[in-house]
Amino acid sequence: MTSDFSATRALFHLPEGVIYLxxxxxxxxxxxxxxxxxxxxxxxxxDMLIGGWNKAGWMDQPARLGDRIARLIGATPGSVVLGDxxxxxxxxALAAALELRPGRRVILSDTGNFPSDxxxxxxxxxxxxxxHELRTVAPEAVGPAISDDLAVxxxxxxxxxxxxxxxxxxxxxxxxxxxxxxxxDLAHSAGAIPVDLAGAGADFAVGCTYKYLNSGPGGPAFIxxxxxxxxxxxxxLSGWLGHEQPFAFDAAYRPGxxxxxxxxxxxxxxxxxALEASLDIxxxxxxxxxxxxxxxxxxxxxQSVEAACPTLVLASPRDPHHRGSQVSFRHPQxxxxxxxxxxxxxIGDFRxxxxxRFGFAPLYTAPEDVTAAxxxxxxxxxxxxxxxxxxxxxxxxx
Amino acid sequence: MTSDFSATRALFHLPEGVIYLxxxxxxxxxxxxxxxxxxxxxxxxxDMLIGGWNKAGWMDQPARLGDRIARLIGATPGSVVLGDxxxxxxxxALAAALELRPGRRVILSDTGNFPSDxxxxxxxxxxxxxxHELRTVAPEAVGPAISDDLAVxxxxxxxxxxxxxxxxxxxxxxxxxxxxxxxxDLAHSAGAIPVDLAGAGADFAVGCTYKYLNSGPGGPAFIxxxxxxxxxxxxxLSGWLGHEQPFAFDAAYRPGxxxxxxxxxxxxxxxxxALEASLDIxxxxxxxxxxxxxxxxxxxxxQSVEAACPTLVLASPRDPHHRGSQVSFRHPQxxxxxxxxxxxxxIGDFRxxxxxRFGFAPLYTAPEDVTAAxxxxxxxxxxxxxxxxxxxxxxxxx
Numbered sequence: 001m002t003s004d005f006s007a008t009r010a011l012f013h014l015p016e017g018v019i020y021l022x023x024x025x026x027x028x029x030x031x032x033x034x035x036x037x038x039x040x041x042x043x044x045x046x047d048m049l050i051g052g053w054n055k056a057g058w059m060d061q062p063a064r065l066g067d068r069i070a071r072l073i074g075a076t077p078g079s080v081v082l083g084d085x086x087x088x089x090x091x092x093a094l095a096a097a098l099e100l101r102p103g104r105r106v107i108l109s110d111t112g113n114f115p116s117d118x119x120x121x122x123x124x125x126x127x128x129x130x131x132h133e134l135r136t137v138a139p140e141a142v143g144p145a146i147s148d149d150l151a152v153x154x155x156x157x158x159x160x161x162x163x164x165x166x167x168x169x170x171x172x173x174x175x176x177x178x179x180x181x182x183x184x185d186l187a188h189s190a191g192a193i194p195v196d197l198a199g200a201g202a203d204f205a206v207g208c209t210y211k212y213l214n215s216g217p218g219g220p221a222f223i224x225x226x227x228x229x230x231x232x233x234x235x236x237l238s239g240w241l242g243h244e245q246p247f248a249f250d251a252a253y254r255p256g257x258x259x260x261x262x263x264x265x266x267x268x269x270x271x272x273x274a275l276e277a278s279l280d281i282x283x284x285x286x287x288x289x290x291x292x293x294x295x296x297x298x299x300x301x302x303q304s305v306e307a308a309c310p311t312l313v314l315a316s317p318r319d320p321h322h323r324g325s326q327v328s329f330r331h332p333q334x335x336x337x338x339x340x341x342x343x344x345x346x347i348g349d350f351r352x353x354x355x356x357r358f359g360f361a362p363l364y365t366a367p368e369d370v371t372a373a374x375x376x377x378x379x380x381x382x383x384x385x386x387x388x389x390x391x392x393x394x395x396x397x398x
Numbered sequence: 399m400t401s402d403f404s405a406t407r408a409l410f411h412l413p414e415g416v417i418y419l420x421x422x423x424x425x426x427x428x429x430x431x432x433x434x435x436x437x438x439x440x441x442x443x444x445d446m447l448i449g450g451w452n453k454a455g456w457m458d459q460p461a462r463l464g465d466r467i468a469r470l471i472g473a474t475p476g477s478v479v480l481g482d483x484x485x486x487x488x489x490x491a492l493a494a495a496l497e498l499r500p501g502r503r504v505i506l507s508d509t510g511n512f513p514s515d516x517x518x519x520x521x522x523x524x525x526x527x528x529x530h531e532l533r534t535v536a537p538e539a540v541g542p543a544i545s546d547d548l549a550v551x552x553x554x555x556x557x558x559x560x561x562x563x564x565x566x567x568x569x570x571x572x573x574x575x576x577x578x579x580x581x582x583d584l585a586h587s588a589g590a591i592p593v594d595l596a597g598a599g600a601d602f603a604v605g606c607t608y609k610y611l612n613s614g615p616g617g618p619a620f621i622x623x624x625x626x627x628x629x630x631x632x633x634x635l636s637g638w639l640g641h642e643q644p645f646a647f648d649a650a651y652r653p654g655x656x657x658x659x660x661x662x663x664x665x666x667x668x669x670x671x672a673l674e675a676s677l678d679i680x681x682x683x684x685x686x687x688x689x690x691x692x693x694x695x696x697x698x699x700x701q702s703v704e705a706a707c708p709t710l711v712l713a714s715p716r717d718p719h720h721r722g723s724q725v726s727f728r729h730p731q732x733x734x735x736x737x738x739x740x741x742x743x744x745i746g747d748f749r750x751x752x753x754x755r756f757g758f759a760p761l762y763t764a765p766e767d768v769t770a771a772x773x774x775x776x777x778x779x780x781x782x783x784x785x786x787x788x789x790x791x792x793x794x795x796x
Contacts, residue, residue, distance in 0.1 A: 085663025087637035116638035119651040123636035217667035238521035239485035240514035253517040265483025269615035
């Protein structure tokens with residue numbers, strides 16, 4: 001398989017005059033998604049009506065698309081299913097993992113984790129009570145903090161602010177040695193870097209599809225459960241579509257086979273159609289090629305920015321093997337600088353208190369985009385172009 | 399306000415030759431939804447990219463559309479928000495209600511409730527442990543079963559199989575007198591019958607939008623919390639979009655104001671666009687007019703079918719004030735009869751073991767559809783046209 005990134009770039013709609021380095025927040029529109037969604041709306045919903053659940057395959061879609069995502073994250077077919085939001089999937093994985101470790105009550109995470117993961121874990125331990133605890137340590141202190149009272153280690157592989165990447169395989173080994181299970185959040189990994197869930201011996205993983213996987217705003221999340229664990233999970237969110245026979249309308253819940261039991265309610269069919277169009281593009285991509293291209297792009301950006309902008313401080317690991325597919329810089333005026341960049345057509349984003357964050361997606365980010373973006377940033381810094389009132393007024397930040 | 403149902407009918411895409419009496423499962427496509435979704439895809443996601451969250455109003459949509467649904471269910475603005483699936487919203491409401499009744503551990507429901515509601519409640523009480531219990535009684539026994547140990551009464555107002563309608567106001571009064579809170583599932587009420595949540599003193603309500611509200615397959619669910627309770631709820635599913643300041647990325651969760659705290663993760667923007675187009679149609683509808691028309695349609699259907707089909711036994715309440723906007727009949731060969739009807743273009747659905755279910759949606763179901771459907775059913779019954787092998791083979795039932 002040889003990935004042709006100039007060919008994939010043409011498959012995305014990228015507005016004229018925009019260099020889009022924010023695909024780690026929301027990926028751009030795959031051109032084919034527009035017609036795929038339109039067909040889903042008019043030919044499926046419109047013409048098939050209720051029949052679409054079977055005739056258009058809506059009911060099987062969460063598992064079918066799960067299999068296509070599985071390849072991108074090193075999972076076997078039948079171990080990934082789509083649905084809900086990432087926050088719900090985090091909660092679901094944590095609840096399942098805790099129940100598989102009776103007698104243990106501690107979830108360990110790191111302070112750099114995405115806040116919603118921590119919030120959901122906090123809500124879960126509060127709901128469970130009885131001594132359940134969410135413990136957090138600094139990202140670099142996670143390994144030493146793995147102790148024998150741990151039920152679950154919950155980590156986001158790639159830090160949303162800095163792009164710092166945890167060493168998945170070694171942390172899993174360490175957690176397993178302590179008798180704990182591990183839940184990985186792949187929000188900034190899936191479609192960004194090669195992931196080898198099966199090879200690393202991962203227990204649970206969750207992720208979203210609207211970042212590097214380009215499924216559009218509010219696209220469904222996914223969940224992975226290791227095949228040897230899936231049939232042992234007793235779903236806490238025991239919804240009808242995770243039932244062994246949803247349409248038998250039994251009074252009692254019986255979990256479905258394997259990963260199917262992690263489904264909850266009715267899948268968002270229109271969002272699934274967008275994801276399907278996006279996954280067609282991924283079919284031609286080799287993840288090793290993607291990683292090589294990603295490192296080329298991020299290295300170029302770091303070198304160009306550091307050479308021209310001495311006041312911007314690299315916030316991402318310098319070693320590309322320790323970061324995902326994003327690069328972040330710190331600056332006290334980070335907010336204004338990002339607004340000035342956006343005004344010039346370079347779209348990245350700002351994360352409080354001082355992080356300028358840039359995502360690099362080989363599917364549509366070309367080397368010339370990277371040098372052009374770095375040049376515009378250099379010009380803004382050299383001329384203090386960010387130092388204007390309109391760039392300093394904080395509107396709602398998303 | 400005078401509702402013009404011939405005008406609204408023209409706003410839906412109804413395939414040629416089809417009489418659609420299954421909008422209580424999946425509503426048909428509002429014609430304007432196709433262009434609204436296309437605009438969301440190309441002009442918002444495509445051109446605004448990440449900027450869509452603010453510029454296109456995606457972030458506020460769950461509350462904005464919640465306000466529009468509020469009018470249809472007798473709720474005040476600011477008390478309804480969209481998101482997740484109905485199963486998740488049931489769980490969320492139950493967890494919140496239980497926490498508002500410390501010391502009480504019983505959820506009461508009825509055996510006719512939609513299975514997923516019972517499954518989710520079962521998963522919740524199992525997760526909570528410590529003596530929590532889901533108790534179920536026959537639908538007609540709910541009133542007498544309300545006892546002083548009850549924390550929450552969880553009911554679906556309109557039965558998904560028979561259309562039987564609970565008396566919301568009197569059951570709330572009775573539950574409140576016993577010190578319990580009530581969670582209403584409005585899946586078969588919202589857009590089907592007038593609902594007066596505020597007037598009845600409802601505590602929590604949840605519902606879906608893809609049935610009578612026509613938001614398309616997998617459209618988001620909604621949740622209502624009585625304004626005097628909302629700020630007292632401590633969300634168990636404490637996701638970032640329910641945080642007071644999601645984009646501050648605080649380490650600690652602080653619930654948002656009022657109903658906002660019932661949000662969890664990123665809203666499904668494409669599904670929301672479909673809902674928005676559908677809600678435009680509802681703007682011109684008076685719920686009393688809707689109810690009058692609905693009763694006219696269901697009465698006509700019952701009279702026509704009973705006059706011509708002596709072997710079909712009415713499974714719905716005969717008094718229209720005791721049923722929603724659907725009519726069900728029982729027959730041992732119900733499955734085959736429904737297949738024969740579908741083959742003739744009359745789409746209803748079958749629910750095990752013997753229920754033929756027909757939904758009547760005044761927005762697009764006309765009196766002449768009802769008489770035509772009844773005539774086709776009469777012909778099928780008179781000629782035993784259902785008694786053919788192809789109608790008896792059970793394919794996947796949805």
